[in-house]
Amino acid sequence: LGLLCAVFRTMPGLPYASSWRRVMAVATWRFLTDHQRYDMLVLEMGVGAPGGMTDMLQTFRPGIVIFTGVAPGHLNEFGDEIRVFEEKVKLIRSVRSGTVILNRDDSWCRRLENEPLRAERLWFGRLPEGQAAGSLPAGLYFDRASTSSAGIAAEIHVAGPDAFPGLRATSHRLSCPILGEHHLYSLLPAILVGLLEGLDLERSCERLGTFDLPPSRLSRIPGIDSSTIIDSSWNSSPRAVEAALRTLGEFPARRRVAMLGCMQKLGDASEDAHRGIGRTIPRYADVLITVGPEARHFAEAAREGGMPQEQVHTFEASEEAARFLKGIIRADDVILVKGATAVYLDRAVKILMRDPDQADRLLFKRESSG
Numbered sequence: 001l002g003l004l005c006a007v008f009r010t011m012p013g014l015p016y017a018s019s020w021r022r023v024m025a026v027a028t029w030r031f032l033t034d035h036q037r038y039d040m041l042v043l044e045m046g047v048g049a050p051g052g053m054t055d056m057l058q059t060f061r062p063g064i065v066i067f068t069g070v071a072p073g074h075l076n077e078f079g080d081e082i083r084v085f086e087e088k089v090k091l092i093r094s095v096r097s098g099t100v101i102l103n104r105d106d107s108w109c110r111r112l113e114n115e116p117l118r119a120e121r122l123w124f125g126r127l128p129e130g131q132a133a134g135s136l137p138a139g140l141y142f143d144r145a146s147t148s149s150a151g152i153a154a155e156i157h158v159a160g161p162d163a164f165p166g167l168r169a170t171s172h173r174l175s176c177p178i179l180g181e182h183h184l185y186s187l188l189p190a191i192l193v194g195l196l197e198g199l200d201l202e203r204s205c206e207r208l209g210t211f212d213l214p215p216s217r218l219s220r221i222p223g224i225d226s227s228t229i230i231d232s233s234w235n236s237s238p239r240a241v242e243a244a245l246r247t248l249g250e251f252p253a254r255r256r257v258a259m260l261g262c263m264q265k266l267g268d269a270s271e272d273a274h275r276g277i278g279r280t281i282p283r284y285a286d287v288l289i290t291v292g293p294e295a296r297h298f299a300e301a302a303r304e305g306g307m308p309q310e311q312v313h314t315f316e317a318s319e320e321a322a323r324f325l326k327g328i329i330r331a332d333d334v335i336l337v338k339g340a341t342a343v344y345l346d347r348a349v350k351i352l353m354r355d356p357d358q359a360d361r362l363l364f365k366r367e368s369s370g
Helices: 003-008 017-033 052-059 081-094 181-196 201-207 238-250 265-278 296-304 318-328 345-354 356-362
Strands: 064-067 099-103 121-125 140-148 149-159 171-176 219-222 228-232 255-260 285-289 311-315 335-339
Touching: 017 265, 052 064, 052 081, 064 081, 064 181, 064 296, 099 181, 121 181, 140 181, 140 238, 149 181, 149 201, 171 181, 171 201, 181 238, 201 296, 228 345, 238 265, 238 335, 255 318, 255 345, 265 296, 285 296, 285 318, 296 311, 311 318, 318 345, 335 345
Parallel strands: 064 099, 099 121, 121 140, 228 335, 255 285, 255 335, 285 311
Antiparallel strands: 140 149, 149 171, 219 228
């Protein structure tokens, strides 16, 4: 239903029957009266439970598929990452005449390297040191990546240029004002889709020079007392937290603060996942603030990993944590805020913002039942 809502440009609120009735009424009306046609429609075909991809493929058969990999998520429903892969790969195998774009740096995607597929295969990832792009399978690769408070930059190289119509340049410098080197694994497949559709590499890189992410995805927000907030309160998962912590560690700061809420839907792996990340936190942060019961495992493991006891603080509610942090914040502190949506860390961000009147514009908007 989520994909159909996207097609008909409507969105449900909370999962109440009245909300869905309204959504379906609006969708039906638009189907009958709005004859807008799309040249191209970009959709996320995410799965939250076994059988989800099978259901979607009864309605949607895309011509271009991007598979970025498999990460721990929805393990309550799937049990392990193998079952997540088995469900997602149904999408790749469903493409009969089109292109699949695969992450060469992801071990799950590499399982498809020699599998017979009916679709054309393109790859993206990091250019191995000492190798030329021409020695790799057709696709797009990056090297010389750098990060700063201004964003990310990298050299982009095309392998197998004959696969792309009208291609002029085969290398170009990409600079994008978003935080986190890991976002290159989203930008490269987007550029690949453009190349398949006849866009030029240079023009694509130039356009991404003004690209920004939706709110609360590693967004920079001015904080109180001349601090900076890196707001990633939209959601949380193990790989996303690891990437956000690396971004915090690379950000110039007088003091780095990590405010981390629980990660959810990890099933029996939850405690190990929280503790595994917790042991790495002292590498990236000077102060740790956790929110929620499972996030206490972050704190325990961070202390075991060498973070001083007095720099670790645990709370149950986001507002309580924000009020505490508000009392100790200093000029030039950088504060990473990341947690599952259900932890409500966006409320903490609003308390810590220099201009909370801008919250409606700068923070993600929660769905409502009204």
